[in-house]
Amino acid sequence: MTAAEPDWLDLRRPVDDAARQESLHLLDDAVARLSNGTEPNPKTLLAIDIGAGTGNSALWFDAALRARLPDWELNWILLDSDQASLDLAATALPHARTICAPISALPTLSTELLAASEFRESKLLLTCSALLDVLTEADLTAVVRSLDDHDGIGLFLLSIVDGWELDPDHPSDAVIDAAFTAHQHRDGRLGHHAPERLMDLARRHGLTAVEGPSPWRLAAPADRTFLNRFLSERLDAAVDEHPALSAVAQDWWTQRQEQLGSGLSVRVNHLDVLIDAVGRACGGETPTVRAITPPTGTKAT
Numbered sequence: 603m604t605a606a607e608p609d610w611l612d613l614r615r616p617v618d619d620a621a622r623q624e625s626l627h628l629l630d631d632a633v634a635r636l637s638n639g640t641e642p643n644p645k646t647l648l649a650i651d652i653g654a655g656t657g658n659s660a661l662w663f664d665a666a667l668r669a670r671l672p673d674w675e676l677n678w679i680l681l682d683s684d685q686a687s688l689d690l691a692a693t694a695l696p697h698a699r700t701i702c703a704p705i706s707a708l709p710t711l712s713t714e715l716l717a718a719s720e721f722r723e724s725k726l727l728l729t730c731s732a733l734l735d736v737l738t739e740a741d742l743t744a745v746v747r748s749l750d751d752h753d754g755i756g757l758f759l760l761s762i763v764d765g766w767e768l769d770p771d772h773p774s775d776a777v778i779d780a781a782f783t784a785h786q787h788r789d790g791r792l793g794h795h796a797p798e799r800l801m802d803l804a805r806r807h808g809l810t811a812v813e814g815p816s817p818w819r820l821a822a823p824a825d826r827t828f829l830n831r832f833l834s835e836r837l838d839a840a841v842d843e844h845p846a847l848s849a850v851a852q853d854w855w856t857q858r859q860e861q862l863g864s865g866l867s868v869r870v871n872h873l874d875v876l877i878d879a880v881g882r883a884c885g886g887e888t889p890t891v892r893a894i895t896p897p898t899g900t901k902a903t
């Protein structure tokens with residue numbers, strides 16, 4: 603697992619926030635599902651932002667949820683395997699608790715947290731943003747198991763799915779995208795397949811899964827700084843995967859840099875996923891199948 607660079611996370615925050623405007627209907631759906639049926643008393647929510655990084659996604663979820671659940675008590679746990687990121691997150695969200703642990707530890711952690719007297723009556727909400735593509739099958743199993751065990755709701759936003767659309771196009775766009783996609787599957791990562799895989803796993807466990815798009819819509823020169831970083835990092839990953847592409851990449855980059863000044867639009871597709879274990883009894887889907895991932899290297903701060 604590689605931590606994300608904090609300056610990159612800050613650069614993408616306004617772009618992510620803009621894309622998450624399209625996620626609001628799923629957030630509203632999640633809030634309705636949380637409030638449905640027998641209202642919990644007290645109304646307390648244990649929200650765990652997995653892969654929280656420096657806290658930018660949790661800040662967005664926190665503001666959006668507080669506006670929609672004004673009479674609920676929101677308790678935040680920020681989970682990440684990178685302690686340096688969590689140190690920054692703790693400053694950004696001083697009311698949150700941070701836990702440095704891998705996502706595979708989530709079933710044990712969520713059970714321990716919900717057994718503590720302060721959270722015993724709480725509903726569980728798992729959130730994440732810009733995370734799923736780097737996860738493995740075992741990680742997704744841990745996520746689904748945590749929701750299944752505790753009748754939780756999960757809201758997983760801004761997961762990269764296949765393809766990018768650049769205007770004007772370039773003859774090498776497809777080959778660079780294919781190399782980037784292959785790079786995303788290194789070391790057992792699910793890459794672009796992660797959101798579909800998460801929904802498959804959830805449905806096999808009898809949970810409800812709902813999806814929606816939340817693309818980045820970028821245009822240079824206005825988004826020049828962001829696009830310069832984004833495109834150069836994608837290109838580096840593609841060449842890292844297929845070093846034979848380096849000459850093609852050089853030509854592509856020269857043209858793209860000119861267009862960052864003169865005009866370039868880029869659409870990057872994302873998929874949002876809502877998983878609901880609360881409403882499963884009405885869904886009548888297939889019975890539960892369990893796969894258990896043991897926790898490793900858990901550290902709470």
Ligand SMILES: C[S@@+](CC[C@H](N)C(=O)[O-])C[C@H]1O[C@@H](n2cnc3c(N)ncnc32)[C@H](O)[C@@H]1O
Pocket residue numbers: 603604605606611618652653654655656657658659660681682683684687703704705706730731732733736737741
């Ligand atoms: C792209 S960053 C997103 C951070 C934050 N959600 C945001 O939107 O700003 C992904 C984060 O997930 C964390 N991460 C990746 N794989 C992980 C794993 N298996 N267990 C725990 N954290 C993980 C990384 O350390 C990184 O901080």
